[in-house]
Amino acid sequence: MPRAFNPAFRYSRTIAALLLAILAAFAALPALANNIETRLVVEGPVAPGGTVTLAIAQQPKPTWHGYWLNPGDAGFGMDTIWTLPEGWSVGRAEYPVPEPLVIGNLMNHxxxxxxxxxxxxxxxxxxxxxxxxxxxxxxxxxxxxxEICVPEKGTFTAQVTVADADSEPPYDPQFDEWRAHLPAPLAEKGRYALNGETLRIAVPVAPGADVTSPHLFPAADGFAKYIAPQSFSRNGNWLIVETGADDGAASGEPYDAVLRLGDGTGLAVTLEAGDVPAAGEPIAGLPASGGALPGLAWLLVLAFAGGVILNVMPCVFPILSLKAISLAKANEQGAHKDALAYTAGVMVAVLLLGAVLLGLRAAGEEVGWAFQLQEPATIVLLLILACAITANLAGLFEMMLPIGRSSHGSGAFLTGLLAAFVATPCTGPFMAAAMGAALLLPVPDALLLFAALGLGLAFPFLLIGFVPSIRRLLPKPGAWMNTFRRIMAVPMGLTALALVWLTWRIGGEALLALGLVATALVLMLLFETGRRQKLGLYAKGAVLAAFALALVATAIAASMQTDAPAVEDELGATEYSEAALAEARASGKPVFAYFTADWCVTCKVNEATAINREDTKLAFEKAGVVVIRGDWTRRDATITRYLESQGAAGVPLYVWYAPGRDGEVLPQILTVDALTSLASGD
Incomplete structure (x- = not known):
């Protein structure tokens, strides 16, 4: 090996060790609460032709909340589908008085x-x-x-007994308590007036009524701006509210609203267009709980830190060869330009992935971070690409894809695109809260979080490109670079082999055959490209044909009906379902639930080094641990909901349930000692 190569190896090993130490220090993430417990309750028997009250009772766990019928700037109220005997009917649902909650720049009810x-x-x-x-x-x-939202659903049944016609009406003190939290309807209507961007409202209030710490909740969109400040004053029999008008507010339309008072009670009022008296004696409004911009700022810090650490997560190791060559090039030609081009590629890829993710969720799809690697077409495309890059690094052809020698930085840009596309499927420390929040926030704020993640992923290369003292740590360009490039073909080739296995796991033998045939044909075209390049002949035709073939194979994979082969599990795990987890926890035994995917290298490393080990198996058997395994290789809405309920945007996720206790989210890097200690109760 040329002597000049040794410094590169030494420095890269030192930097990797330092980053891995940082990763180990911050690998543990706290567990978040679960969901909202829900039940359907009937007040009692009902006489023929009579009406009885049903209650959909909900109990949010600590730090969680549910939503009013008008959720405000974010969230949504409850949707219901009733199954009733013929001739039975339900009326309009009545919600209790909500409370205001500010998250970022959003007002929630x-x-x-x-x-x-x-x-x-x-x-x-x-x-x-x-x-x-x-x-x-x-x-x-x-x-x-x-920080995170989880769509939940449930199916409930109840028995309703038909009583005699002369029987007493049902009485349940619990229902009296629930009714006490409903807003009291006002017989007299209120008034409102629009004055440009200002909305003035008058709510009739009896003389002498104690009005303290009020807050007005519009019952529908298109009336008031939820986040706008509300000022209150008292003028005789009127409570005057002044706030910001919604852009769609139309004078003449009636609007319903609920006025919450400081003691938690409320008034339901219908507002009609009319004259609103002048403001009177000021009254302090109800302060909303929550935090303003610091919440979003903190999430941006988490997303950025998660992107930085993502560089050393095991799932990113296969593309380190591309990054290493990009760094070597930075010493040779325009470090600033290459660093910016690489960063642009990373940012474009992460923002595109984020936009598609948000779009799919808005369309009702239950997808999470790494959704792109749950599709057979993506895996086939990555297989072809990995093999092409391996051939390129090995020197079989000189069309540098995606690490070209373009003087305009296009090679670094394409490297950034590929790096982000392959790296982002895994979640590292700090990422879970930020990516989970991105599924809750408005699109601009969510995209800002994705941008912070991309900037963190590219940040080490920005430092190298713009800080000369760091750049000087890299070895000087020389003949060693060609040797280094050939050596880096090895990990890329291993990545290609891993993708061969993943292709089989995603879609079975049919998808594997398609991927191998397409890859072989593309490589033949690239070999021909290299041959023509060495002879100084025109080679773009073969390159274009390879591109076209890869796209055709991807399209075929997208249309295939594929079935993944069965998975063997060393611990005898039960496949995850809500019922299976509930049954396991009810058994009184410890439960280890782990969520994995075949495309997640971190998951596979943990399974090989910590989970599927003889010591772990013996310790679990001795302690009677029930093992639940969630395979997220292909899209699974049930697993997606569970991941989000634990504050995770992707895999790996490991949760330990001690008997009778809530789940504890474990670090993303596992060891045999950690698992055996949990099993033994140490």
């Missing part, structure tokens, strides 16, 4: 404690006394913390 949505159920007059009928409810709601 939420419930942070237990609450119930009350629904009237009417029974037909010809219902037979004494019979018991079953009703069903399918409900969808959103559970959120200040």
């Amino acid at each position: 939420v419930y942070e404690g237990p609450y119930a949505i009350l629904v009237p159920l009417t029974v037909p007059a010809d219902a037979k006394a004494g019979e018991t009928m079953q009703i069903g409810l399918e409900a969808n709601w959103l559970a959120c913390t200040d």
